[in-house]
Amino acid sequence: MSFAFQRPTLAAAYCDSLAGQGIANATSGLFLAAPRRVGKSTFLLNELIPEAKKRGWTTVYIDLWVNMNANPADIIAEAIKNKIVELDSKLSKIAKKVKLDKINVMGTFVLNFANPGLPENITLTDALRILHKVAEQPILLIIDEAQHALINEKAMNAMFAIKSARDQLNNQSETTSLMLVFTGSNRDKLGHLVLKKNHPFFGSDVTPFPLLNKDYTDAFTSWVNQSLAAGNQFSTTSMYQAFKLVGHRPEILRQIAGKIALSGEASHFAELLQKDALSWQNRVWEEYENDFNSLSVLQKVILQILIKKGQPWLPFSEESMQTYSQMTGQHDVSTATVQTAIQSLRERGLLWQSGRGSYALEDGSFAEWFKHMFSEKC
Numbered sequence: 001m002s003f004a005f006q007r008p009t010l011a012a013a014y015c016d017s018l019a020g021q022g023i024a025n026a027t028s029g030l031f032l033a034a035p036r037r038v039g040k041s042t043f044l045l046n047e048l049i050p051e052a053k054k055r056g057w058t059t060v061y062i063d064l065w066v067n068m069n070a071n072p073a074d075i076i077a078e079a080i081k082n083k084i085v086e087l088d089s090k091l092s093k094i095a096k097k098v099k100l101d102k103i104n105v106m107g108t109f110v111l112n113f114a115n116p117g118l119p120e121n122i123t124l125t126d127a128l129r130i131l132h133k134v135a136e137q138p139i140l141l142i143i144d145e146a147q148h149a150l151i152n153e154k155a156m157n158a159m160f161a162i163k164s165a166r167d168q169l170n171n172q173s174e175t176t177s178l179m180l181v182f183t184g185s186n187r188d189k190l191g192h193l194v195l196k197k198n199h200p201f202f203g204s205d206v207t208p209f210p211l212l213n214k215d216y217t218d219a220f221t222s223w224v225n226q227s228l229a230a231g232n233q234f235s236t237t238s239m240y241q242a243f244k245l246v247g248h249r250p251e252i253l254r255q256i257a258g259k260i261a262l263s264g265e266a267s268h269f270a271e272l273l274q275k276d277a278l279s280w281q282n283r284v285w286e287e288y289e290n291d292f293n294s295l296s297v298l299q300k301v302i303l304q305i306l307i308k309k310g311q312p313w314l315p316f317s318e319e320s321m322q323t324y325s326q327m328t329g330q331h332d333v334s335t336a337t338v339q340t341a342i343q344s345l346r347e348r349g350l351l352w353q354s355g356r357g358s359y360a361l362e363d364g365s366f367a368e369w370f371k372h373m374f375s376e377k378c
Contacts, residue, residue, distance in 0.1 A: 003223045003254075005216050007043065011051040018140065018179040019055075027170065029180040029201050031146075031194060033187035034209035035365060037249045040183050041144055043209075048181070049142070057179070058087065058135040064148040072149040073158035077118045080127045087134045124158055128165035132177055139169075139178050146182035147189035150354040159193060159200040183209070188360035189352060211248040214240045220253070228261060238274075246280055247365070256280070288369040291350060298341045301327045303350065304374070306359065307367045313359055315342060 016022030018030055034040055041063070049059045062079045064072045118127055132139050141162065149155040162180065169177040184190030187206055194204040217240040225233045234257065246252040256276045292300065301324055306313050314320055316335055324333045342359075345351035352362045361367055 003220060004046070005212070005219055007047060007210075008051070010210065011043075011047040014048060014181075015051050015055060018181070019138075019176050027176050027179070028204050029166070029182060031190055031201070031204055031206045032181065032183045032209040033190045033206050034183075034185065034211065035247060035249075036185040037251055038209070038211055038247070039250055040185075040209055042250075044142055044144065044181070044183065049140075052140045056137055057140045058083070058131075058137045059140045059142065060131075061142045061144070063144040065145045068148075072151065072155040073124075076143070076149075076158050076162075077124055077127065080124065080131055081118060084127070084131050084134055087131070124161035125165040125168065128162065128178060129169060132169055138176060140181065141178065142181040142183075144183050145185060146193065147184040147186055150189065150192050156200065163200045186352070186360060186362075186364045188364065189354075192354050192358050192360070212243075212250060213248075216250070217243045217253070220250075220257075224257060224261060232261070234261075242274060242276075245274065245278060252280060284365070285369045285372075288366055289373070291348065292370075295345075295348075296341065297328045298324060298330070298333065298337065299345055302338070302341055302345065303361075303366075303370070306351075306361065307370050315359065 013022055013024075014026070014030060017024045017026040020027040032040065044061065049061060052059050060079055060083050062076055064075055067075060118124065128139070128141075143149070146159075149159050166178045166180060182190065182193065182201075184206075187208070190206050193199055194201045194206060196202060214236075218236045221234050221236045221239045228234070239253070239257070242256065243253050246256070260272050260276070292303070295303070302315070304327070305320065305323060315338060321333060321335070321338070324338065325331050342351060342353075346353055349362050350366065352360050354360075
């Protein structure tokens with residue numbers, strides 16, 4: 001039997017807030033940020049969606065990283081289209097039986113399965129309204145790694161269309177008809193959906209997704225020890241300490257614990273796990289160090305300023321240009337030179353730029369390494 005850890009209270013609290021019934025009101029949208037591999041998607045799929053279904057909600061889950069080569073707007077439109085057909089059992093049965101490429105939905109538009117996305121005369125807002133009508137239930141739309149929608153104008157327009165559908169549907173009823181959850185592995189990136197007036201969900205807040213804690217490691221330790229000999233047992237304290245070292249990442253912890261358990265040395269878990277966890281952390285940080293050391297002086301300064309300032313950072317402002325000159329000792333730093341440096345950082349996967357010219361670190365964990373190594377500079 002595989003190990004599973006549930007947080008039903010958290011799932012229920014989120015659903016309450018989405019419906020406008022909790023202490024926190026998230027009827028405008030719930031934006032959850034946390035590093036990668038800490039269990040966000042697992043929670044959404046295994047806990048939040050089942051809780052929503054218990055409440056009679058129709059759920060649509062979309063992972064924008066499922067195909068990094070596709071435009072996020074197309075991924076979203078395709079998911080909505082497929083859900084409409086899935087919910088209309090008559091349409092679904094007909095399509096499967098006679099292998100139709102096209103289906104007429106409610107006499108409103110034709111869904112073409114041979115072509116991705118929606119018909120030209122149907123907007124994403126229209127499709128969400130039709131989905132709600134077909135479902136005859138509240139809709140919970142979950143977009144995982146939503147910051148990927150910031151990469152271009154078409155994808156951003158999809159975000160505005162979702163907002164429009166939310167406003168139209170929710171204003172037509174006393175209850176919440178369209179609920180939205182957006183997650184991201186980079187808080188700064190996700191913030192570009194909510195921070196400014198020209199952002200689609202301006203006024204909403206980005207909330208830290210609660211990391212798994214000692215309750216998780218205690219339950220995991222108890223589960224593992226059931227399969228181990230009496231003299232080869234893990235301790236709850238050591239398990240939790242190791243969990244913190246690997247950044248509260250369940251998958252990494254299980255890999256390390258499994259290796260030690262098979263070796264028959266779980267009784268020495270504290271020292272072995274700390275050694276392995278530190279080794280894992282050092283490998284990641286060594287990559288950051290190598291990347292940073294290979295940069296030019298100006299590129300290093302740009303990253304340092306971004307980490308210190310966070311959002312908003314204006315790379316070509318008079319203040320920024322003066323700071324570049326002061327910190328590099330170069331008095332001939334030009335806008336073109338800065339632009340070239342930024343482009344190189346983007347190509348190296350260190351700097352991210354939205355379709356509207358805002359910037360953030362590509363990997364938020366890089367800032368943790370930098371602050372650890374150069375704390376006096378931040």
